[in-house]
Amino acid sequence: MNSTDNNARTEQMEIDASAKWPVLVFFGSAILWLIAGGALQLIASIQLHTPSFLAGCAWTTYGRVAPAAQNALIYGWGMNAAFAFGLWLMARLSATTLRHGGWLFVAAKFWNIGVTLGLLGILGRFSTSFELLEMPRFVTLILLAGYAMIGVWAVTTFSIRNTENVYASQWYLFGAAFWFPWLYAIAQIMLLKAPVRGVLQPVVNAWYVHGLYGLWFIPVALAAAYYFLPKILGKPIANYYLAALAFWWLVGTTAFAGGSRLIGAPVPVWISTLGAVANFLLVVPVVVIALNLFGTLSGRYSALQSSITLRFIFVSILGFVLASAFNLALSMRGFAQVVQFTLMTDLRDWLIFYACFSTAMFGAAYFILPRLTGKEWRSTILVKTHFFTTALGVVLLTAGLAAAGWQQGHLLNDATVPFGDITKVLTFWFTFRSIGLIVLLIGHLAFLINFVWIACPLNSRGTPLASFHQPPDLSLPNPAKAATEGHA
Numbered sequence: 001m002n003s004t005d006n007n008a009r010t011e012q013m014e015i016d017a018s019a020k021w022p023v024l025v026f027f028g029s030a031i032l033w034l035i036a037g038g039a040l041q042l043i044a045s046i047q048l049h050t051p052s053f054l055a056g057c058a059w060t061t062y063g064r065v066a067p068a069a070q071n072a073l074i075y076g077w078g079m080n081a082a083f084a085f086g087l088w089l090m091a092r093l094s095a096t097t098l099r100h101g102g103w104l105f106v107a108a109k110f111w112n113i114g115v116t117l118g119l120l121g122i123l124g125r126f127s128t129s130f131e132l133l134e135m136p137r138f139v140t141l142i143l144l145a146g147y148a149m150i151g152v153w154a155v156t157t158f159s160i161r162n163t164e165n166v167y168a169s170q171w172y173l174f175g176a177a178f179w180f181p182w183l184y185a186i187a188q189i190m191l192l193k194a195p196v197r198g199v200l201q202p203v204v205n206a207w208y209v210h211g212l213y214g215l216w217f218i219p220v221a222l223a224a225a226y227y228f229l230p231k232i233l234g235k236p237i238a239n240y241y242l243a244a245l246a247f248w249w250l251v252g253t254t255a256f257a258g259g260s261r262l263i264g265a266p267v268p269v270w271i272s273t274l275g276a277v278a279n280f281l282l283v284v285p286v287v288v289i290a291l292n293l294f295g296t297l298s299g300r301y302s303a304l305q306s307s308i309t310l311r312f313i314f315v316s317i318l319g320f321v322l323a324s325a326f327n328l329a330l331s332m333r334g335f336a337q338v339v340q341f342t343l344m345t346d347l348r349d350w351l352i353f354y355a356c357f358s359t360a361m362f363g364a365a366y367f368i369l370p371r372l373t374g375k376e377w378r379s380t381i382l383v384k385t386h387f388f389t390t391a392l393g394v395v396l397l398t399a400g401l402a403a404a405g406w407q408q409g410h411l412l413n414d415a416t417v418p419f420g421d422i423t424k425v426l427t428f429w430f431t432f433r434s435i436g437l438i439v440l441l442i443g444h445l446a447f448l449i450n451f452v453w454i455a456c457p458l459n460s461r462g463t464p465l466a467s468f469h470q471p472p473d474l475s476l477p478n479p480a481k482a483a484t485e486g487h488a
Helices: 003-049 062-092 102-123 135-158 168-193 200-233 240-254 257-260 270-279 284-298 301-305 308-331 333-339 343-373 380-412 419-455 477-485
Strands: none
Touching: 003 102, 003 333, 003 343, 003 419, 062 102, 062 135, 062 168, 062 284, 062 343, 135 168, 135 240, 168 200, 168 240, 168 333, 168 477, 200 240, 200 270, 200 284, 200 308, 200 343, 200 419, 240 270, 257 308, 257 333, 270 308, 270 343, 284 308, 301 308, 308 333, 308 343, 333 380, 343 419, 419 477
16 A cells, blocks of 8 residues: 555544544434334334234324334434434545534434434324424424534535535535425424415425435435445446536426325315426436446446445445336326325335435445444344345335235225225235334344444454555546545
8 A cells, every 4th residue: 555545544544533423323323213213113014904913002003103103214213324424424525524523412412302302292192293294393493403513514524625526425415414404494384383274284295205305315325326336346437427417407306396296186286297297307317317326336246245335325226216216107197096095105205215215324334334443343144134134125015015005006996896805905915014124123133233343342352453445546537536436
């Protein structure tokens, strides 16, 4: 390793040291919420085919457990994992240390206390009636205060960067960082603080839900893909000059696409039509992003065997493409007429959140944590178990929910079929979904055990030190060199 590589590695070690404990706190909190949310989700799923399960306690009835599970996963696991990954990556790409990390501990406490109080409020019958906004009103300021502290540190890190280039990963991270408080604050004001009336409420709720998935979780997942592919493969992003077009097109169209969730609803037809048109326009950035990412992987698929991060990122990219296809299909009125009120709509959101976003965060964790702790993952068996159960669970739930939604839609549209018969048919699919959730939960537990082993200082004895190498010098001219995303 030459002196340039030594200097680069020393700089990266300093950055990782500055980010170590804030990132570990956010990742640790995220994994705990992932287990808790997965357990609640499993309970809610079991109650759909075994109604007597935990039915004796009001706190564990389906009407409370289901939204609590969704909020635990979205705001507990999803947001904490995105904070951990985003802060580390922003510091890496800005080539500067993460300063005053103690405030990030305060921010983490604010955020997680807010989520905890919100979930207790949902379970204690103080839920609102709006999807992904079920937490009681009093937690709004707590969450926004915690988010503000995290956002300030991300912006500060970028403002004192030691590089001239601004990479595609940073575009998506910055976009997500500004879009979430905008979406969340406006939705809270228009639905809970100074509520609008009548049909405007479902319009605002649909806009928020679609924006949260499309302007927060998808950008964070794409930021991971645009960073890790060139970083690990040692080659620039293919057709990188198109990445800016994909970014701005994705932003501009997703902001108007939420109306497609209201096809057939008692709202002005132009709202759902605008959403459908926006989803059709999203085909362009999806194709460009696929060209960028799959083009980078072209000829290097053998690298998937040696990198757990690449394998998870590959699943994430497939999840993004598949979720985009489902979203487009659900924007077609003929298709929506059959499956709009079925498990198929749940599948679209699940593909975005889990198959695309969550798998990207798993891959990021497997890359980041050894660099923060200086230790290798303790158990390769647990790593393989986590990936295998994740891939299997994604396949099972995607195929199962798609088949269930299609069958459910046709039965609901057949006036000669009694509703009781539809319920009997769905019992099999609900049981199938519970099996898939159990498979995923096993992988999450394996991930938790491995995280405790690598992150806890008390378990450091006997753990081998990790050894990292710089990616090869690509010797590219400046514009193309920016596409490698990993030189910071």
